[in-house]
Amino acid sequence: MQHATSQAWFDADWRGQLVELAARYGLPFQEPPASSLGVGEAWVLLYERQRGSGLTGRICFGAGYAADVHCAPDSKLALQDAFFALQGLAASKLRRLPTHVDVQRCAVALPLASGPIEGGSLGLAGAIALLSVALNQPAPSDLAATARLRTDGTLHPVQHLQAKIEALLRRHPEVKRVLVAQGQPCGFSMSPAIEIRECAT
Secondary structure: OEEOOOOOOOOHHHHHHHHHHHHHOOOOOOOOOOOOOOOOEEEEEEEEOOOOEEEEEEEEEOOOOOOOOOEOHHHHHHHHHHHHHHHHHHHHOOOOOOOOOOOOOEEEEOOOOOOOEOOOOOHHHHHHHHHHHHHOOOOOOOEEEOOEEOOOOOEEOOOOHHHHHHHHHHHOOOOOEEEEEOOOOOOOOOOOOOEEEEEOO
């Protein structure tokens, strides 16, 4: 898994920094493209321990990506669990994942990323991105997910949900729905701009 910067997308914070830099140096600013998701991409919600704040980006699967040495072991394991959960789901329907679905060809695109990607909360987002590759269809761009996904397909709660949702609202206002595990603690008042949906599997 790697921090990808080759994808043409920008969040609101990143755009603001580019506008400021362009003005400072007297350069023209060209409006970046909209941040809709492509095939093999999904929104990922993370927590940056160093800053104590939420962080949002994209998880991307496809031939253009390679494994990242900056990915912590628990994150690699979470992606492998997502892959095995999808394999199990396909097998239960007497189907199999296409051979081009490869959990090793993954990147996490984060603006101004610092430090390795840690934690298992990207499991459900990884499964959505992998399923997008398998179906050759982009995931809905108004949908994000944060949950631990086990190989048996069950979802489990994550930490720091409030910080993740706050970062999502700030950086990606086009996202209106977030999938979380059933029983996910939400000890904070939720913005009416976003809908939290609990899922068991």
